[in-house]
Amino acid sequence: MTSKDALSHVLQLLTGVEVVITSNGYISRHAYSLAPEAPNRFYMLGSMGMASSIALGLALAQPNRQVVVIEGDGNILMSFGTLPQIGHHRPKNLIHVVLDNARYETTGGQTTISPSVEIATVAVAAGYQRAEVLTSRTELTRIMTEAKREDGPTLIAVRVSDAGEEIAPRVSLAPPEIKNRLQQWLCAANPSQRSSSTGKQ
Amino acid sequence: MAELQSDAPGLLYRTLKSSGVDFVAGVPCSLLAPMFALAANDPKIIYVPAVREDIAVAAACGSILGGRKPAVFMQNSGLGTCGDVLLTLASMYQISPLFVIGWRGCEKKDSPEHVMFGPRTVALCRQLNLKPYVLPNPFSPSRLRTALRRNEGARTAILVGARILS
Numbered sequence A: 001m002t003s004k005d006a007l008s009h010v011l012q013l014l015t016g017v018e019v020v021i022t023s024n025g026y027i028s029r030h031a032y033s034l035a036p037e038a039p040n041r042f043y044m045l046g047s048m049g050m051a052s053s054i055a056l057g058l059a060l061a062q063p064n065r066q067v068v069v070i071e072g073d074g075n076i077l078m079s080f081g082t083l084p085q086i087g088h089h090r091p092k093n094l095i096h097v098v099l100d101n102a103r104y105e106t107t108g109g110q111t112t113i114s115p116s117v118e119i120a121t122v123a124v125a126a127g128y129q130r131a132e133v134l135t136s137r138t139e140l141t142r143i144m145t146e147a148k149r150e151d152g153p154t155l156i157a158v159r160v161s162d163a164g165e166e167i168a169p170r171v172s173l174a175p176p177e178i179k180n181r182l183q184q185w186l187c188a189a190n191p192s193q194r195s196s197s198t199g200k201q
Numbered sequence B: 001m002a003e004l005q006s007d008a009p010g011l012l013y014r015t016l017k018s019s020g021v022d023f024v025a026g027v028p029c030s031l032l033a034p035m036f037a038l039a040a041n042d043p044k045i046i047y048v049p050a051v052r053e054d055i056a057v058a059a060a061c062g063s064i065l066g067g068r069k070p071a072v073f074m075q076n077s078g079l080g081t082c083g084d085v086l087l088t089l090a091s092m093y094q095i096s097p098l099f100v101i102g103w104r105g106c107e108k109k110d111s112p113e114h115v116m117f118g119p120r121t122v123a124l125c126r127q128l129n130l131k132p133y134v135l136p137n138p139f140s141p142s143r144l145r146t147a148l149r150r151n152e153g154a155r156t157a158i159l160v161g162a163r164i165l166s
Helices: A003-012 A026-032 A050-062 A073-079 A082-089 A121-123 A135-149 A177-189 B008-020 B029-038 B053-065 B076-080 B082-092 B112-127 B141-150
Strands: A020-021 A041-043 A068-072 A094-100 A131-136 A154-159 B023-026 B047-048 B068-077 B100-103 B131-134 B158-161
Touching: A003 A026, A003 A068, A003 A094, A003 A135, A003 A177, A020 A026, A020 A050, A026 A041, A026 A068, A026 B076, A041 A177, A050 A073, A050 A082, A050 A094, A050 B023, A068 A073, A068 A154, A068 B047, A073 A094, A082 A121, A082 B047, A082 B053, A094 A121, A094 A135, A121 A131, A131 A135, A135 A154, A177 B053, B008 B029, B008 B141, B008 B158, B023 B029, B023 B053, B023 B158, B029 B047, B029 B068, B047 B053, B053 B068, B053 B076, B053 B082, B053 B112, B068 B076, B068 B131, B076 B100, B082 B131, B112 B158, B141 B158
Parallel strands: A020 A041, A020 A068, A068 A094, A094 A154, A131 A154, B023 B047, B023 B068, B068 B100, B100 B158, B131 B158
Antiparallel strands: none
């Protein structure tokens, strides 16, 4: 599988009620190009390494809503301390997908150190409920389906290989629009949520 | 030397809560020690004892997406860890947690690492699109509450110097 295949497959397995947070670079660009109108998304355009921390805060704030964060190996390695942070809080509603191509794809394919790191082993040691490493679409379907049903946090590391992938255009929404669209969608789905949360600059 | 205001930490903590704060994420600072104790023992808020300041800021921003009103507690040295997340997450998306920042090195004498950050703290806040609010000693809760209301959405950073809370 390529990371684009894995990403589109993960998104297809979701029902649209989950919040999906994608990391900076090609992952957000691909996710946006697949469904530019989907309001349940947060495209993180900067702040490399922080997608899973944003997901943690959101998962704790809305414990009844499933939160899915999708990031690359470069992102997870940049803030590896987030794993024990998530493991400490153990949000049941968090699914953490890592598309591991062992490269910083967006900046030109430089290698990462992920081949020498057992990310799933670290996640379990850090307190995740479950962590799996997989390579096939069939396994991805099975484990995502189980993760949606079971208590998390669950980490799913998908080994992917990217070669000559076509790159999606940049996310064309302004960052405040991305935030406002998600907040409005969450407010509409959960009317008890405070409207004051849409802070103005 | 100014005297400690009676139960200053309790006053500050209750002021934050009466301004709506229901989520606290942070990395400890000795100047804020009583504030961390209050947050950690408060069953009515969500408390994230963060391992890094940028994780605290990102988790606070995530909680805002989920409808919470967070405060980030940290030391001024943490501003050095948070540059990217403050500019390209909080500021760029217009997500506005409140900040309570222990201001080490605000006086001439402090340990060498704090002397590096102390004199740069106010300018650093401004560079990172935070609005510094130097907490006076003693402080007036109602004036602070008014300032927070006026600055809603401006990412106010309450700077807490030495001998104000502890």
